[in-house]
Amino acid sequence: MENRKIWIKANGNEDIATGHIRRCMTIADELIRRGMDVEFILADDDSAHVLRVLSDQDNIVFDARILHTDYSKPEEELEIFAEFFKEEAPDFFLIDSYYATPDYFADLKDLIAESGRNIKLGLIDDFGKNDYPVDLIVNYDISGGKDIYSAGIKLLGEQYAPIRPAFSKTDYQVRPRARKVFLSTGGTDPYFVIKNILTEIYEGDSPCRKVLDVTGLECEVIVGTFFEEDYRRELEALSDRHKEITLHEHVTNMPELMSSCDYAVSAGGATLYELCAVGVPTVAFSMADNQVDFAIGFDKLGAAKYAGDARKDHRLVQKIVTWGTAAVDNPGFRKRMSDKARSIIDGKGTEKIVDAIVGLLV
Template identity: 60%
Template sequence: MAKKIWIKANGNGAIATGHIRRCMTIAAELRGKGCEVTYILSDEDSDHVLHELSEEGGDEYDSIILHTIYSQPLQDMEAMKVLMAEEKPDFFLIDSYFVTEEYFKALRDLIKELGLEVKLGYIDDLYKFDYDVDFIVNYDLKVPEDFYSAGVKLLGGEYAPLRRQFGDSKYKISKRAQNVFISAGGTDPYRIVRNILNEIYFAENSPCREVLDFTGVMCEVVVGPLFEEDYVKELQDMADKCEFITLHYNPGNMAEIMNKCDFAVSAGGTTLYELCAIGVPTCVYSMSDNQVQFVQAFDELGAAKYAGDIRTDHRLIQKIVTWGTAAVDNPGFRKRMSDKARSIIDGKGAEKIAAAIVEMI
């Protein structure tokens, strides 16, 4: 019989889509190894995100909605007891920032009470405590080896769970940069994409436009699935007015779009790993506390340029645009960053994670 894998992850306008998206890449590899994968979701919002991303990626995943509050995972236990007794999963992979020590203890007690042998796994990047699991994944570039006591520890950038399209890059550095990839991830609460486009193409009193040359610069803009409707319309209006702006809605060929871009602007998150796997020189910014040290590590290693935090740096847009312009006629700089990024992220993390899960069960 096929091994049963459960995945707990949620996504909405507040927590974005990253947890569901990165688990989908692992799920695809597990399916390829003959496993049966089911998402365990708190609410309908998360189910909607899952199916939106499934349409984008071309893979549909079964889901079970617990009808609980995503930020209070202990609420899951009542429904989980019935489900686990019926389904008897072999492995339960958890990807949530809201789990607590009490949550893992309750899970362990439930598994023991039901007489099951469910292995527990967790994807971490917060280091809140030593998680009581059998299997831990942390693909930060710098991970303290002695922090976790799990039996299986997959640590470092090589375990970044990316889609297969990012695993075999043939990226080339152009002599002069012309195409720019811009992404804020699933959401853009600070309207940074709009503000960058405005700085480049529209602002009459922009200090950047007074001294920098944007002639012929093309922007490939990814519109996140959770962008608000009025914001999407605003971006579409900008694209309608400027032939140099192309919007991409739920692109299934993200690696292809990245491959044709000479450099990128991105928030910290899965997209940054994807850009590094392709080899696109990237200017990255942070917009949450848990992103700051994460993106600074890329900067310290020379794999990306950290511009600052959108919440506190009022000159961030100008810094990003200035960096991009400086990179236009500097292929040597872009090549050094590209080579370093690809040496850290090989795009095969999801395959390695899935193989380790199958070996464990």
């Protein structure tokens, strides 16, 4: 097959974090490996910054153009695309945005028809609440298939999670006693979950410290791209006071870091899928609507434990710490969860998505 042009539209900032761009980068990398010409379409400089930071971590460079529009109003981009289509057009246009409505896709299809171009459309959807006039749809929610979609190609379920290959190729060992914990909330931590967990474990007369033994527990903490500066300083102060806390920014060896930990605490986004691909027993929580079903789905299958929603569960931190402490001396429990997680997430979702895109363009 001759080189085909692929556009990928995704954004990232302190409100929507980095997950959209991260998963699209994973797909883009595989498309490029297959000989496709890939270009990111970004709304603004914030999104360009996210793409640049994540690309630097992965030691890869992507072509990108910035539209200088409001990421939450994709309808503003339609006139821009109409002008683009007069001069050039992709063979396939993959869109990853919660703000792209069925009407938006209908208008985009009208523009494509008016331009005389043959552009296939794809969407990554997390909610399964609407049908979209697209040729290919991806929804890797673990809770099951969605019968609402009418797209010709439907890639549904956890087998299509776009995991970076390194995560599924990492060896993992369940140790007799857990002593190292991986903590991540993704690109942001608007509810200060990490700080509250660390405070509960290491400082003051917290309820957990009065009844639970956390002696020697080490925490590997991921500092997200959009953590506010004041918050970073608070975490640095905690780390300075307690040698058991290690902060990590711009991590380039994430699979290895995950595999060195005995269990994890993670928001229910892309990181949860990566942890499961590695096999790290995980207690998950949600802090956005799209994370709730993901985390609950893993819990129902025994691949992770769901602790609750950071937006409304006032006992979330105590539940997380209690679960983690109970898992310390229970290697059998941790191994069962690890084995189940790895059996569900095989790490081949990216390849399957790209296979479908390439097949669509034959």
